[in-house]
Amino acid sequence: MQVTDHTRWEQPFPVRFLIVGERDDEDATGVDLLLGRCAAVEGLFADPPPPPREVLVLRGCTPGVTAGWLGSAMIRGRSDAGREHWWELLDAEVLVVGPYSADPALVNLVVSAAIGKVEDFRFAQDPCESFELVSSQDEPLTTCVLVAGLLKSRPGCTSLPVRLIGFEPTEPLRAQLDSGSQRWPAYTELWALDDTGRVMARVPTGLSIDGTSPSVLRGGLLDVDLSVSPGRLPGSAAREVWRQWQPGPPQQPGSWRGLSVAAKEEWQSLALNRRDPEPDRSGGEYHLAGAGVEDETGLHCALGEAINGPGGYYGRESTGFEDCLGGGFGAVPPFTLVWHDFAATERELAEETDLPAGRSYPEFLARAMEYRKVRVVRA
Template sequence: MADRARWEQPFPARFLIVGEHEAGNRTDVDLLLGRCAAVEGLFADPPPPPREILVLRGCTPGVTAGWLGSAAITGRSDAGREYGWELLDAEVLVVGPHADDPALVDLVVATAVGEVADFRFAQDPCERFALADSRNEPLTTCARVTGLLVERPRSAPLPVRLIGFEPTEPLRAKLDGGHPGWPLYTELWALDDDGRVLDRISTGLHIDRTSPSVLRGGLLDVQLSVSPDRLPGPAAREVWRRWQPGPPEQPGGWRGLGAAAKQAWQTLALHRLDPGPDRPGGEYHLAGAGVEDVTGLHCALGEAINGPGGYYGREWNGLKDCLGGGFGPVSPFTLVWHDFAVTERELASEEDLAGEPSYPEDLARLLEGRRVRVVRA
């Protein structure tokens, strides 16, 4: 990768534009399309989705007026298909009687609604709905939701500017030929100080305009339109700064970061992962004190298994994938979980379990079910 980052300029290439290239019957060959000195707009905070009023009609009682925060509505069709809507910063404004059945209630909810990619409004309508909280605990079920089953515009793309961009000949030929969106799948690769890949962002190549670069030297400044859900966002800025000199050499660099920044940390950990062949056996030590939250626990687990800046799943399902192989250690092995009780106390504020096993205990049982010996120290 360091070779691809070299160019004849008085400043380093910090980013590469790489496209998916067809080679014979393969379409996964990386094609270098260009290098650039800097990118502006990666850490933009997109505007929040608009607030809406939903009315959940014919609900089972039990929900009271008040703030819900993050929540979700699940709809089920007669065909058995489920659809989900994420509710952001939701608040139950009014709990009122249901006109057709005094045993039921109607809920008036103010919220922003997340995007739904594949809802088939006409072909497969939902017949019943369920409202759940952020822990996926059910709150109520209802017959219908007024205001939910509507088409919503996708988030407007945001401008991302490539500063000091030098296209390679394949891209220059396509641009000169009037094909500004080629190839269809394009990534922006951020590089660290040694030219290693820091992150890969699926930006596409939707070029709005080009102009001679402020850096001169025959370079270009190029403005792209990028969907906001593809950008790393503001929480990643500090994480990138910490990883810019190279992968961390000491554990715990993620401690003290917010949950979104820890997620960005794990994204960088995944991109620099070089686990080698699957390795059964061995003993690994998880530092369970000071993990702060669930995301921090997975950061600590990644470091325990694969060293500082290591990755071993960013959440529950990601951990199951890692246990299946391809990420270094595979079972059977031993994990010594130091300060296990401290981990449970730290994560207790995120849970309302009413006697159910804690998230750390559930995670330990998942590992044990996959032939990992967990020592709760």
């Protein structure tokens, strides 16, 4: 499907989004199928609601924890067979430290928190014999006999509402809508277009339609209500990144600096999406601006920019970076990378060092490149 064939229509406003499905008939599996186009989307940058707060009672704890805010933490349980189960605590606070009636040497902790991720697989077959409260730095804070209120089902947010505004369905989709059929393509994406008509992002929204109505934009268009899994939406962190990319791929280096980690991750997604296939090239010299990268995600934004220009992609983490060195993303070894302000990069990422022998993440990447025949000049 040629996107440029569908970016213009007889409306007084531009096409901003395409709905594209994957044909599932035997002769066209994997072929893109245009289902419609629209002027705007509401709810695209919504975040799932936070989980509700709960009160847990950690009974029979070793003393040492005082009342006060903990922040992010985790409860980790261990079974007799050595299996571990864990529960993530968000914005946790110890409300009260009280006596444990069964043993005066131990205490009870009343903890308020929202429960985030849970890994309690096969708990019923292999229950925990003891529990441990652990800090966000994986530092054990206390052990306890049991945790009242912990073991229960917690339904998550299953879907969020998204509305397509000013939607023009293609004839195949309109026929299905008119017939009431729900046989949508198994895999459907929302393609966001930038001002040049280029596909800026692909969001796997699916096509679970809750209802349709005449559009507020009129012109024979529809407004279509969808239910979308929260994990498929870009979320609020992506809004500023999309705004920067809306005129087209960025032209100024370092436009990602100062963004949050989540926003820089979205920057990487847009950079990967806009990448055009190009032949591998070896040799040459590239310059990495190493000051002000702030975190590992920023460092990979800087690497992509150094090798493929503003808005360039060359891996979003160490594994992806090594994949890029293998070809298909422009530069392949041997080449030279001049890493300016290498010491500043190490200082900024010092807290993220968690590698063998205490080696910094920048040094880890530099040595990985050197192993792959890239000459790294630490400037």
